[in-house]
Amino acid sequence: MAKSLLIITRQAPWSGPGAREALDIVLAGGAFDLPLGMLFLDDGVFQLQAAQQPGQVQQKNLGANLQALPMFGVDDLFVSSVSLAERGIDPHSLSLEVQALDDAALSALVDRYDQVITL
16 A cells, blocks of 8 residues: 655745756656655645736746646645744635644644645
8 A cells, every 4th residue: 555645835936946857756746656744734735725816937837737637636725823823824715725733733633644745
């Protein structure tokens, strides 16, 4: 049986390649039917904001790839409620349906997975 994998993405979509690399890993894992989840933490929560204009900072839009996650079987999507609150982001305004978790639930989430990759 394949080991479960949690990808934690902590970078804003415009701060470098980390956000895209995390998304690429999740999409590749989903294509191979690996049991995996994705957690948006810290500045990674900015990836979930709608109506981004990444072209203004010469970056590619990750929105279409994020919307494709369910088509690749990636349904376990989580976000830190603390990270959202610290950045003034309303959880109801996100571009993707994710489960908001407090710090205690985040700790339990990480423990559920066999392997964790943080980008």
